[in-house]
Amino acid sequence: MDHLTGDGREEDDEETLREWDMEDRDDGAGQQRHEEEEEEEEVDDQTSVNLMNIMSEKLVKEPVKVRVHDIEIRGNVKTKDSVIEAQLKELREVDTMQELLQECVRANSRLRALGIFDKCVITLDAGPQELPGTANVILEVEEVKRLFSGDLGMFSKPETKAWTLEGTVKYKNLAGLAETLDATGCYGLDTTSELSAGVTYPRFKGLPASLATRLTLLTQDWQRYSSYRERLTGFSVGLVGDNQHDISYNLTWRDLKDPSRSASKSVRRQLGHSLLSAVKYTYRRDTRDSVFRPRRGIAFISTTQIAGLGPDAKLLRFARQEVELRLAIPLGLANAALNLGVAGGIILPWGPGYKTKATPIGDRFYVGGHSSLLGELKGPSALLGFRTRGVGPNELRRTTASQTDKVDSEVETSLKRDTLGGDLAVSGFADISFDLPMQFLKSYGIHAHTFACAGNLVPLTGNNTTQWSLRNFLSGFRVSSGAGIVIPTKLFRLEVNYCYLLRYQENDRIKRGVQISLNSPQ
Amino acid sequence: MESSGDSVDLVLVTRPAGFGMPTVCPACLPVYLYLRLAAVSFREQVSAVEPDSVDLPCVEYGENVGFSSENGGVIEFLRKEKIADLDADLSDSEKAELETCKAMMESWVADASAFEVWTRDNDRQCKVVYFSELPWGLVQALDWKQRLAVMQRLGITPENTVARSEELFRKASNAYSALSVLLSDRKFFFNNRPTSLDALVLGHLIFHLRVPFEISTLKGEILKYQNLVDYAESWGKQLLDKQAILANPAFRPKAPPSPPLRPTKLGSNEREEPAKKARSESDILLKKRAKYFLIAQFLAVLMYIFIAGYEVDDEDLDVDDD
Numbered sequence: 147m148d149h150l151t152g153d154g155r156e157e158d159d160e161e162t163l164r165e166w167d168m169e170d171r172d173d174g175a176g177q178q179r180h181e182e183e184e185e186e187e188e189v190d191d192q193t194s195v196n197l198m199n200i201m202s203e204k205l206v207k208e209p210v211k212v213r214v215h216d217i218e219i220r221g222n223v224k225t226k227d228s229v230i231e232a233q234l235k236e237l238r239e240v241d242t243m244q245e246l247l248q249e250c251v252r253a254n255s256r257l258r259a260l261g262i263f264d265k266c267v268i269t270l271d272a273g274p275q276e277l278p279g280t281a282n283v284i285l286e287v288e289e290v291k292r293l294f295s296g297d298l299g300m301f302s303k304p305e306t307k308a309w310t311l312e313g314t315v316k317y318k319n320l321a322g323l324a325e326t327l328d329a330t331g332c333y334g335l336d337t338t339s340e341l342s343a344g345v346t347y348p349r350f351k352g353l354p355a356s357l358a359t360r361l362t363l364l365t366q367d368w369q370r371y372s373s374y375r376e377r378l379t380g381f382s383v384g385l386v387g388d389n390q391h392d393i394s395y396n397l398t399w400r401d402l403k404d405p406s407r408s409a410s411k412s413v414r415r416q417l418g419h420s421l422l423s424a425v426k427y428t429y430r431r432d433t434r435d436s437v438f439r440p441r442r443g444i445a446f447i448s449t450t451q452i453a454g455l456g457p458d459a460k461l462l463r464f465a466r467q468e469v470e471l472r473l474a475i476p477l478g479l480a481n482a483a484l485n486l487g488v489a490g491g492i493i494l495p496w497g498p499g500y501k502t503k504a505t506p507i508g509d510r511f512y513v514g515g516h517s518s519l520l521g522e523l524k525g526p527s528a529l530l531g532f533r534t535r536g537v538g539p540n541e542l543r544r545t546t547a548s549q550t551d552k553v554d555s556e557v558e559t560s561l562k563r564d565t566l567g568g569d570l571a572v573s574g575f576a577d578i579s580f581d582l583p584m585q586f587l588k589s590y591g592i593h594a595h596t597f598a599c600a601g602n603l604v605p606l607t608g609n610n611t612t613q614w615s616l617r618n619f620l621s622g623f624r625v626s627s628g629a630g631i632v633i634p635t636k637l638f639r640l641e642v643n644y645c646y647l648l649r650y651q652e653n654d655r656i657k658r659g660v661q662i663s664l665n666s667p668q
Numbered sequence: 669m670e671s672s673g674d675s676v677d678l679v680l681v682t683r684p685a686g687f688g689m690p691t692v693c694p695a696c697l698p699v700y701l702y703l704r705l706a707a708v709s710f711r712e713q714v715s716a717v718e719p720d721s722v723d724l725p726c727v728e729y730g731e732n733v734g735f736s737s738e739n740g741g742v743i744e745f746l747r748k749e750k751i752a753d754l755d756a757d758l759s760d761s762e763k764a765e766l767e768t769c770k771a772m773m774e775s776w777v778a779d780a781s782a783f784e785v786w787t788r789d790n791d792r793q794c795k796v797v798y799f800s801e802l803p804w805g806l807v808q809a810l811d812w813k814q815r816l817a818v819m820q821r822l823g824i825t826p827e828n829t830v831a832r833s834e835e836l837f838r839k840a841s842n843a844y845s846a847l848s849v850l851l852s853d854r855k856f857f858f859n860n861r862p863t864s865l866d867a868l869v870l871g872h873l874i875f876h877l878r879v880p881f882e883i884s885t886l887k888g889e890i891l892k893y894q895n896l897v898d899y900a901e902s903w904g905k906q907l908l909d910k911q912a913i914l915a916n917p918a919f920r921p922k923a924p925p926s927p928p929l930r931p932t933k934l935g936s937n938e939r940e941e942p943a944k945k946a947r948s949e950s951d952i953l954l955k956k957r958a959k960y961f962l963i964a965q966f967l968a969v970l971m972y973i974f975i976a977g978y979e980v981d982d983e984d985l986d987v988d989d990d
Contacts, residue, residue: 418715419719
């Protein structure tokens, strides 16, 4: 069967095919066992082996015409036939034996990915005698006994320096549509709490992709950075195309409040209720050899969001675009690689009065924080040496009586301004990673890196926008550089960096010196 | 939207305009009238998406803000900041009388007013007052939520609506009667000069006389007292009509005193530096030492790793040689 995999198929497929081939053989032999007498067994075995050899040779030499006559599904008790048939749809469209085998491999992996079957065996059998050149596909499944599953864990969000307790309960295949019902609860001390419930249908009816619906109730606390707390009650439908494309629709009721009553004027203007009706398209392509330590390849992500879908002119109306391109180039020495990244994002309001209308504060871009430069692809955000939401437009908070009485401390002065975020953000970095000259470190994948990063963000809309010029924008770039040690583990990437700030502005929240960041890759 | 030039430091944040009034919110209108009566020029800023906020109306004065829900409300803030104080010249007995009347307005009359605004028959007008700028869906959800909250606060259930509403309107009627007697045929309640009570009463009367509610019991009650109606109509014209304001020299707006430089604005920088210096003298040495200590530790770890690494290499070599 090696030759069958020669046309670009992967090793896994090859093995599965080989297994199937064996199953096919076993099954063919089995059937014959039922039909023939015991004493003819050995002769039959020999015959079928010979037949298979002839078939294999034939399969290599030329396309063998075959058509699927019937698909038989056995063993499903709860799961509806239509759900399984939707995964086997492509089998009916094959013309040759080679295609049929390939499609069987894919269908099997799709069925296994549903997570509702313990066992999943596809057997190919000859079609009815009166219809030569046809095949019957027999699928035998065994459904999973335990449909409940649960997770509970503590998670760290290095961007906001917060720890959250998260729990998930999943129930699969309740209605026999292979759907996953899940309920997730997430609680962070004074920062975030989230309750969400979702249903994910695989390949829903006539749709080409799976369908994920989700109801969410999320509270996020940004009081520390921007003096507001937001409550999001939403509903989203995700049409996951494949690994590269993703389209989702989102309807969210947002409620921004300032419980501390210390927000600056710009934040106060943003408080209140709003309704977001938006569609989001994400294109993602990642050909890098590793997400933890990329040494070769390109990664690209583009996210486009159009908000304000609906006849009501009072919906939030804006368009948001962000792109990020990363490039990994091997340097050929000490396992070294140069990683380059550039990211940009822009958000603009649309509709009547778009020139003076401010963009929603929660959708603007924020730069800064301890996330790794090589972390998740998510547009402009990482800028080492600056605190979370520490860069860009900001405004003085309102002074409350209790604050004026207190003695100023460094922490307080740094927190006297609200970060407002930018409508246009650009950031870039260069990072050289290389092995340390110790066997012990190499064996654990621990390596060193040195980096330089730059970024800037500016407001484009709203009342207090100064005249925008490219020159001002370029001269406002913040630049930092540094070096550090990277410890990749199975779950996260730990970086210990020393940051040196080359350019920053007066009101930026900066963090010089040693920084530790924890990042999950994608 | 602006009642005078851009240079004005005072901004009044209210709910949106409607029914021929600069703001159609029963809580914001008295503050608007107070500033007009005090002849202070201010800018108006509309916040249309916070129907459930208790902070509105609020006044922004430089970097400082007076919320209606905080420290005695906006009028107290205006007094503290020395922007306007209409009650300054009242005698003690007058002040006592003023406070009594204000308490009556803020309890009996305000409750009856809230009931009338939020009663289901006046749904259309209520939406203009609170939800004019919100999208469909949120209007329904927030309307339901707010109505429930108001009715709960007033202690009204479907069973006791009739009895409770009669009680509320009876109290409001008593209040109108008392106010009518107090006002008599004078221009204002006290000494022919405006006070905060005038702003409060005018705001309430003008709101209920001008908003065309489907069912308006309070308007019927107000119309029983002709002096209150005349008072509201004459001042409504003079204070809400912009041309009339400019024509009347007594209420022509004057710029408020410019806000003092807040410690947050300039003072913060000035104050931070000495504080930093004072601290730095004692801390700088410690910080430096801590830094050296950390660097030394880091170097030690690195050296250990290097040395350990080379040792391993040597052993490997030895084994190979053997």
